[in-house]
Amino acid sequence: MSTVAAYAAPAAKAPLERTTIERREVGEHDVLIDIRFAGICHSDIHQAREGWGEAIFPMVPGHEIAGVVSEVGPGVTRFAVGDRVGVGCMVDSCRECDNCRAGREQYCAAGMTGTYNAVGRDGEPTYGGYAQGIVVDENYVLRIPDGLSLDVAAPLLCAGITTYSPLKRWGAGPGSRVAVVGMGGLGHMAVKIAHALGAEVTVLSQSLRKREDGLRLGADHYRATSDPKTFEELRGSFDLMVSTVSAPLDLDAYLSLLGTEGTLVNVGAPEEPVSLNLFSLIGGGRSLAGSQIGGIAETQEMLDFCAAHGIGAEIELIAAAEINEAYERVLDSDVRYRFVIDTATI
Structure with missing residues (x-):
């Protein structure tokens, strides 16, 4: 075991505080990463405050991790000391089910192992990226291309792949009309990626x-949903909509903005249930879908795509002592567009 400094929530809704945590010894196929930067995702707040259900405490959040390899196990073949790497929302899966074999580890039939607020296959709780180091199996580590600075790359490990995956799956590209609902941490990445596509x-x-x-x-148009004319004038206008917001929407109103056989994909996850009139789908042959991050191969594809197109997150770099303030600012939509922790300050 090794001990590293970290910031943890000791209990639900409690302020995060500095502490130390134990990381496992570097095993045969493990990579030890010196974490340099960790993004603050709205998911961190949902889980630290048990908005999505009962959680595991103490909790070290953080699944947007960028750093440098400092040690590798004897069986590691993909990485070497000094490599620039990242870790996203998962650190393991069963590797045997149809989804894992198809590169959709995020939908592992046995349940993927989350980077934090989860129990690993060794029976121990997982702790995330608000820390100065982490040990991860090489199969769940991503290579960060040289064209991306580590600080702006960190949020790509969640916000980037969460938006890239549905945009690619549902055919965003030349000739397609894409609407991005919400202009926050996820939304601003969806705009950049959809434009680049x-x-x-x-x-x-x-x-x-x-x-x-x-x-x-990269947006071509920008409309306010608080203006009723938006829903009148844009009716039937889009082939694909990606909703990035974590508040419940009037789904019937938003579905009306889709053209025939258009799709509304939800990547934001409200804590409350939402209602739907099924005629909003039936009338135009529309689809309502969901998408959860992406597999490891697709996440690497996204990182390479972002590097090739000069895409990084728009960030506000903060010291670890500012994490609790940052949480409140996220809830107030007072960030443009992703807080990133300089983990040297932990």
Whole structure:
């Protein structure tokens, strides 16, 4: 075992505080990573405050991890000391089910092992990236291309893949009309990626407060959902909508914005149930879908794509002592667009 400094929530809804945690010894196929940066995802807040159900405490959140390899196990073939690497939302899966064999480890039939707030296959709780080091099996580690700075790459390990995967799966590209619902940590990445894929991109946000940013990041249009005219004028306008918000939406109103056989994909996960009139789907042959991060191979594909197109997250770099303040600011939508912790300050 080794001991590293970390920030943890000692109990549900409790402020995070500095502590130390134990990491396992580097095994045959393990990689020890010196964490340099860790993004703050809204998922961290949902889980630290038990918004998505009962959680495991103490909890060290963080599944947007970027760092440098400092040690490798004797059987490691993919990485070497000094490599720039990342870790996303999972650190293991069964590796045997149909989904794992197909590269969809996020949908592992036995359940993927989350980077934090989970129990590993060794029976021990997992602790995430708000720490100065982590040990991960090489099969769940990603290579960060040289064209990406580690600080702006960290959020790609969740926000990047969470938006890239549905955009690719549902055909965002030249000639497609894509709407991004929400202009936050996920939404701003969806705008950048959809634009780079060649789609015509519209942001649907509550207000026009971030309009200049949206257009700068690649949106062709920016509309306020607080204006009733938006839903009248854009009816039937989109082939694909990606909802990144974690608040419940009027799904019937948003589905009306899809053209025939269009799809609304949810990647934001509200804590409350939502309602739906099925005629909103039946009438236009529309689809309502969900998407959860991406597999390891697709995540590497996303990182390579972002490096090739010069895409990184828009970040606000903070010291570890500012984590609790950052949580409140995320809830107030007061961040443009991702907080990233400089883990040297832990």
